Each structure stands twice: as C-alpha cells, then as structure tokens.
Amino acid sequence: MKVIVCGAGQVGTTIARHLASEGAQVTVIDNDAEQIRRIDASYDVRGIVGHASYPGTLRQAGARDADMLIAVTRSDEVNMVACQVAYSLFKVKRRIARLRHAGYLAQDKSGLFAAEHLPIDVIISPEIEIAEGIARRLRTPxxxxxxxxxxxxxxxxxxxxxxxxxxxxxxxxxxxxxxxxxxxxxxxxxxxxxxxxxxxxxxxxxxxxxxxxxxxxxxxxxxxxxFGHAEKVGRRLVIVGAGNVGLHLARKIRRSAPAMDVKIIEQNRDRAEFVSQELGGGVIVLHGDALDRQLLEEAQAGLAETIVAITNDDETNIFTSVLAKQAGCKRAITLVNKRSYEALIPTLGIDAVVSPSAMTISTVLRHVRRGAISALYTLREDFGEVVEAEIDEGSRLLRLPLDQLGLPKGMKIGAVVRDGAVIFPQADFRFSVGDHVIALVTYSYLKLAEALFGAPNRPAA
Incomplete structure (x- = not known):
C-alpha cells in the first residue's frame, strides 16, 4: 500500500507515522524543508519538499503508483487541488481532504466534490467534528x-x-x-x-x-x-470564540436544546455581528476580549454550568476557562492545540480538553482503515485506540474461550454486540462469526489485533 500525505504538520506527521508502522509505504509532502528534515530523521517515511498541489511535486512523490492521497495541509485550496491533480493526472484511487471553510462544506450537497467536479472521496471537517464532540459532552455532563x-x-x-x-x-x-x-x-x-x-x-x-x-x-x-458524577444537563452556556466551531456548536444547541441560555463572546466585531445575524435572536453575542473580567461578568460566566473556550489561541482558551471557573462556572471545556500544555491542564481545574489534531487523526484513520476494523477512536496519540471490529470466519478468536485465547496485555475486550444485544464477555465466553467487538488496543499490538479479528486489515485501496 502506497500513501501520499500532503502536509507535515502535527496531523500529517501523526497519520504518516501510524500508517508506516502498519507497513504502508508513506511519502509526506510539505514546503517547509525543516519539517521534512525532521520526518526523514524520525520516521520510516519518505519526505519531499514542495507544494503539494503541483503536478511535478506529486509525480516526484510517486503519485503514479499511489493507492491513496491524504491532503491535510493548512490550506483548503491546496488540499482540494491536490485531490484534483491526483485524480485527473495520476488516477490515484482514493482521495481524502481536510476542509475547514464553511463555504466549501455547504456546497457539498450540490455535488461540488463529485468525481466530475472536485473528486474527493472523504471530506474531513475538524470544525464540525469538534462541535459534534463538544455537543456530546454537554449532553453527558x-x-x-x-x-x-x-x-x-x-x-x-x-x-x-x-x-x-x-x-x-x-x-x-x-x-x-x-x-x-x-x-x-x-x-x-x-x-x-x-x-x-x-x-x-x-x-x-x-x-x-x-x-x-x-x-x-x-x-x-x-x-x-x-463513579461519583451526578451532574445535571446545564441550562446556561457561555461560548468563547465565534469561529466556525463556535457557530456550528451554537446552531446544534439551538436545534437540540432550544431552551438553553447561550451567550457567545467574540473579539472580532465583524465576526460577532455576522454570527449574531446568522443565529438570530435566540443567542446573545457579546463583542470583546473574553479575558476581560467585566465582560465575563456581563456574560454571566460565573452562573453558567459550562464555559466552552474555542478560540484559535490556546492561551486565551486556557486563561478564560480558569477565570470563569474562579468566578463560579461549574465546568470548563477548552480547545488546546499544543501538546506541550497537556501536563499543565489538570492542575488548572479545566474539566475537558478538546484536541483538534486528535479528532482529525481519529477521523482520517477511521476512513483509511478497512477490513475487519470498521470504526475507531484514538484515546491518545501515543497510546492506542478503541476499535470496533466484526469477527469473520478466519478469526483466531473463534478457536477457544476468552480466557484461553492469550490476548496480549495491550488489548482488552470491552463489549460484544451480537444480534443487537450488548454482551460484556466473561472468561468462558466464546465468539461467533458476525459478532461486533469493541476493544481497546494499544498501538504496539494493533497489527496483532487486526490479525486476531480476521483478514489482515490494510489501508483501503
């Protein structure tokens, strides 16, 4: 399996590392020579310096023989053009692109990304994924x-x-x-x-x-x-940041919980006015700096059950969350991009951290991997995944009861779904063909887990 990854940022690098560890031949393209140098030195992948959408760069990366292209550069336009060039000139079989701008996503229903227009098989939208993930957390305080x-x-x-x-x-x-x-x-x-x-x-x-x-x-x-959690679903929410994530989240909450009191703080006046018009009278949009205590008081952050800080600036998100918690807010959900802050977060009283890169990586890998494993969720980029897989006739799990299978320490069966019923298997449990297994698998045992489930699970062609 030959894969080209366009973009050597945190997302592209992590995806390349995962696929290379599973035996794929991976080439990474980026116009930052230093990033490519780090990749060449650290991982078993090939690095190419150049613009990912240029035909010559894709040709140099081996696009003629590639099975898949994953475009996760910082530019939507580069990602789209890279998929178009890969399809039109090199007949790359499968193309995945990360797109952020809402204007492009809104056009998807009209067929913009059909093969005859812009041939993208899978569109990854981090903003929508993040908004969906936060909405789920709000439903489960x-x-x-x-x-x-x-x-x-x-x-x-x-x-x-x-x-x-x-x-x-x-x-x-x-x-x-x-x-x-x-x-x-x-x-x-x-x-x-x-x-x-x-x-x-x-x-x-x-x-x-x-x-x-x-x-x-x-x-x-x-x-x-x-586990000691009796929190009730909140009635008051403050969103800091009216970017694409904030707008998606506010729209979703208005549909699913119209009675919730939602206030948004946005520093850019034009954006604040635009979002206010988009959302209508059901949401109050305040213009100003969320780090201003007076503005937080005006937003009644101290009385809110939850503050969601999702600006483009990690420091603003972190310190706004801390200020709101000090004022009396019960819960803080904070978007953080930099992994270097990870160890600091628990000491600040922040309740939940949203990582855009982790969400994007999970989503990309879910679409890349096929075969036995049908879904996955990355717990931590350096640890493992919760996978959902179907048992086929070739699975080694069919041979013996669970306690005699000798599963590795890095793999744990969480649940089994059989004919619509959820089972939490005991020692004497025996798997059957067609069972859907939910398991935790660490990265060091992922290949073994795929072999246990059934046919080798290679990235999609």
Whole structure:
C-alpha cells in the first residue's frame, strides 16, 4: 500500500507515522524543508519538499503508483487541488481532504466534490467534528469524553475520579465491574499521572485518575453515578470564540436544546455581528476580549454550568476557562492545540480538553482503515485506540474461550454486540462469526489485533 500525505504538520506527521508502522509505504509532502528534515530523521517515511498541489511535486512523490492521497495541509485550496491533480493526472484511487471553510462544506450537497467536479472521496471537517464532540459532552455532563459506538448501543465514557465523593476510589477494577452484575460496563483504560495503561482486575482506582469505560447506552446514568458524577444537563452556556466551531456548536444547541441560555463572546466585531445575524435572536453575542473580567461578568460566566473556550489561541482558551471557573462556572471545556500544555491542564481545574489534531487523526484513520476494523477512536496519540471490529470466519478468536485465547496485555475486550444485544464477555465466553467487538488496543499490538479479528486489515485501496 502506497500513501501520499500532503502536509507535515502535527496531523500529517501523526497519520504518516501510524500508517508506516502498519507497513504502508508513506511519502509526506510539505514546503517547509525543516519539517521534512525532521520526518526523514524520525520516521520510516519518505519526505519531499514542495507544494503539494503541483503536478511535478506529486509525480516526484510517486503519485503514479499511489493507492491513496491524504491532503491535510493548512490550506483548503491546496488540499482540494491536490485531490484534483491526483485524480485527473495520476488516477490515484482514493482521495481524502481536510476542509475547514464553511463555504466549501455547504456546497457539498450540490455535488461540488463529485468525481466530475472536485473528486474527493472523504471530506474531513475538524470544525464540525469538534462541535459534534463538544455537543456530546454537554449532553453527558460529568464526562470529559463521550463517543457513541455500535450504532449507539454502546458508549465510550471518559470519567475523572474526584479526590472525594466517589465510591469507587480505592476499589479493584474487577470488583467495580462485578458490581454491575456483569451487565452494563467495562473499564478499558486508565490515565494516571499522564501515563495511560490497560488495567487488569486487580488494579485499583486512585483519586485523580481518568478512566475510560465502555457502557451500555441505557446504563450510562448508573455508571456515572457509581463513579461519583451526578451532574445535571446545564441550562446556561457561555461560548468563547465565534469561529466556525463556535457557530456550528451554537446552531446544534439551538436545534437540540432550544431552551438553553447561550451567550457567545467574540473579539472580532465583524465576526460577532455576522454570527449574531446568522443565529438570530435566540443567542446573545457579546463583542470583546473574553479575558476581560467585566465582560465575563456581563456574560454571566460565573452562573453558567459550562464555559466552552474555542478560540484559535490556546492561551486565551486556557486563561478564560480558569477565570470563569474562579468566578463560579461549574465546568470548563477548552480547545488546546499544543501538546506541550497537556501536563499543565489538570492542575488548572479545566474539566475537558478538546484536541483538534486528535479528532482529525481519529477521523482520517477511521476512513483509511478497512477490513475487519470498521470504526475507531484514538484515546491518545501515543497510546492506542478503541476499535470496533466484526469477527469473520478466519478469526483466531473463534478457536477457544476468552480466557484461553492469550490476548496480549495491550488489548482488552470491552463489549460484544451480537444480534443487537450488548454482551460484556466473561472468561468462558466464546465468539461467533458476525459478532461486533469493541476493544481497546494499544498501538504496539494493533497489527496483532487486526490479525486476531480476521483478514489482515490494510489501508483501503
């Protein structure tokens, strides 16, 4: 499998690294020579310095023999033209592009990206993905992450273990799971002091842990209560930043929760006026600097259940969240691009962090990988993924009961969906052809997991 990645930023580099580790031949294009030098020195990929949309650059990158092109440069226009050139001149079979501008996305329904116009097979929109992810978190207060799986039958929850108020603190993972009568949830990963690991039954939960749980949709409330989270869905929300993410989020909330009191703070006057007109009278848009305490008071941030800080500036997002929490806001959801801030966030009282690059990477890989694995969600870029896979007739998981399969420590079966029923498998459980398995797999064991599920799962052709 030969893949060309256009763009050597954090997203492009991470995607290239993942695909190369799975055996793909990856070439990365970027016009930043220093970025390409780092890639050549650090990863088993080939780097090309040049403009990703130029035919000569794509030819040099091996587009004539490429199976896929993934365009994730910072420019929508470069990404679109790269896909067009790859299709028209080099017949590259599959083309994926990241597009940010709402104007391009709105035209998709009219067929702009059909093969006869701009041939893009998959469009990745980070702004829409982020808005959807935040909206899910707002529907599940108390969870710093929530992802529906198995067509909504199962949910992946990220929950923080508070220093006090949680009955599970100090309890064994095995005892916690058994407390649900083996029918409702499973603990698949724990983040402790910045390190993530797959727990076994004897591991105990500690104050400050972040825990990832696979739960039945109808048992989510019970799970959250057991982990000390009884937060109610908020009635007041402050959004800081009226960019594409803020606008998408406000529109979604107006549709799904019209009674919610939503206020938006935007520093750019023209943008504030535009968004105010777009949203109509149902949302109050305030113009000014969110770091101004007086403006935060005017927005009644201290009375809000949640503040969502999603400007283009990490520092503004972080400090606005801190100020709002100090004023009395119960919950802060903060967009952060720089991974160097990751270790600092928990000490500031920020409840949930949104990473645009992590969301984009998850979405791209979900469309790249095919075969046994049908869906995935990246927990952390350096740790692993929650995958959803279907068992086929060639799967090694069919041979023996679960406790005799010798699954690696870096893989944990979270749940199985069989004929529409959710099962949390015990030691004597036997898999059947057609089972949909939800599992946590660390990157070091991803290839082995794919082999266990069935036919080798290579990137799509």
């Amino acid at each position: 108390g969870a710093f992450d929530m992802v529906p799986l198995a067509n909504g039958l199962v949910e992946l929850l990220g929950l923080h273990i508070e220093p006090s108020g949680s009955a599970v603190t100090g309890e064994r993972v095995g005892d916690i799971v058994e407390g649900f009568d083996d029918d409702g949830m499973n603990v698949v990963a724990i983040v402790r002091n910045g390190a993530c690991f797959v727990p076994d039954a004897d591991d105990k939960l500690e104050p400050g842990d972040d825990v990832y749980i696979v739960a039945k949709h109808e048992r989510v409330s019970d799970v959250m209560l057991a």
